[in-house]
Amino acid sequence: MALFRFASSRKLPLLLCSRNVDQFDLPCFGSLRAAFFSTQRLIGDEPVLVREFIHTALYDPKHGYFSQRSRSVGVLERSIKFNQLEGRKAYMKLLEKVYKQSDISWFTPVELFKPWYAHGIAEAILRTTNLSVPLKIYEIGGGSGTCAKGVLDYIMLNAPERIYNNMTYTSIEISPSLAEIQKETVAQVGSHLSKFRVECRDASDLSGWRNVEQQPCWVIMLEVLDNLPHDLVHSKSQISPWMEVLVENKPESEALSELYKPLEDPLIKRCLEIVEHEDDPISKPREIWSKLFPKPRRSWLPTGCLKLLEVLHEKLPKMSLIASDFSFLPDVKVPGERAPLVSTKKDGLSSDYSSYLDAKGDADIFFPTDFWLLERLDHYCSGWRKTEKDGTPSKKGRKRRTLTLDTSAFMDEFGLPTKTRTKDGYNPLLDDFKNTKFYLSVPTHNTK
Numbered sequence: 244m245a246l247f248r249f250a251s252s253r254k255l256p257l258l259l260c261s262r263n264v265d266q267f268d269l270p271c272f273g274s275l276r277a278a279f280f281s282t283q284r285l286i287g288d289e290p291v292l293v294r295e296f297i298h299t300a301l302y303d304p305k306h307g308y309f310s311q312r313s314r315s316v317g318v319l320e321r322s323i324k325f326n327q328l329e330g331r332k333a334y335m336k337l338l339e340k341v342y343k344q345s346d347i348s349w350f351t352p353v354e355l356f357k358p359w360y361a362h363g364i365a366e367a368i369l370r371t372t373n374l375s376v377p378l379k380i381y382e383i384g385g386g387s388g389t390c391a392k393g394v395l396d397y398i399m400l401n402a403p404e405r406i407y408n409n410m411t412y413t414s415i416e417i418s419p420s421l422a423e424i425q426k427e428t429v430a431q432v433g434s435h436l437s438k439f440r441v442e443c444r445d446a447s448d449l450s451g452w453r454n455v456e457q458q459p460c461w462v463i464m465l466e467v468l469d470n471l472p473h474d475l476v477h478s479k480s481q482i483s484p485w486m487e488v489l490v491e492n493k494p495e496s497e498a499l500s501e502l503y504k505p506l507e508d509p510l511i512k513r514c515l516e517i518v519e520h521e522d523d524p525i526s527k528p529r530e531i532w533s534k535l536f537p538k539p540r541r542s543w544l545p546t547g548c549l550k551l552l553e554v555l556h557e558k559l560p561k562m563s564l565i566a567s568d569f570s571f572l573p574d575v576k577v578p579g580e581r582a583p584l585v586s587t588k589k590d591g592l593s594s595d596y597s598s599y600l601d602a603k604g605d606a607d608i609f610f611p612t613d614f615w616l617l618e619r620l621d622h623y624c625s626g627w628r629k630t631e632k633d634g635t636p637s638k639k640g641r642k643r644r645t646l647t648l649d650t651s652a653f654m655d656e657f658g659l660p661t662k663t664r665t666k667d668g669y670n671p672l673l674d675d676f677k678n679t680k681f682y683l684s685v686p687t688h689n690t691k
Contacts, residue, residue, distance in 0.1 A: 361393020
């Protein structure tokens, strides 16, 4: 999850950087779906929104970045014995060996630190859930199933027997191959199978959820947010109106270019409304500064996150949420607020693009998570701050209690830090993951 790059010439470019693959299906974008996909021609004759272009560059079934990675999610044969390692040097040497042997570009943190990472998540759930009702857990983008097995293991061993016997764990996974791997992983403990199931579908597709789940439940999202589609808006200056950005393919040129149009897309409008809400603590100083020194601006909007949260809150109104992801990405060359890191790997070495338009199926595109904004999106999607039928703002209080913690703080509170500590006291889970956070959100009845 944390981004780490080896200093040596044999550096592993995205070590510890997790990429959950095929979490969301490719929508039918008309000309985008039918377009001939190549390094010269990524889109059809009609311009497409940036989120559609990114979705295609990552998830196109034949030529998208993830589709070209035959082994996308790494699985360790056995857990790392951290207490047998001398220190950081020994740990990094072991990782380099593991990566070379597996020919994998990345392992998820839940895999690197299994079972302790998943155990920390399970402990957080047990401490804050209502154990008087059957425990229901949903995981979005379950990868290899390591989190599911770890959570089920922990609850089986540490919770009252009735909690484990009556619980359900549902993985929502768009990739059929990963779904099968998850079943195999969880099946290592026979009693887990009666509690676990996989639904192969797009979690952001409202129709896939069927009926509204009225009972309390938990949703786990590990490294899901960073690969969700984003939109881009542009303005000539801070005092000029925002324009939505589209990507077009000009016949006279093989290069893709941007096209600016007045805001029309409803999802972009909703997201921008939340981003620029007057409660923003830096909005007033920014407004004053922009009038004195106007300049062009670009802003990346987490429209994919907004769409997913809207669906989750509609279908799981009493859900509790636990998510982890990047809070910061180093070496970002793409311009704009909340801009992504666009990185590719060739001949064992990594390189970063300065434009997202250069990603033509050969590069990962992943975003940092603005956790303050994530909290706003969560509150908005739960119904807080939405307008009443007469057009006046709702005066009801917040419907969620939220908490953002650094990964080290989360694991100190809910995990077992001694299990990931080396002989000299170095702890990679606590010491190396400085650019990652956990977000916890639970419903509250205090809405007055």
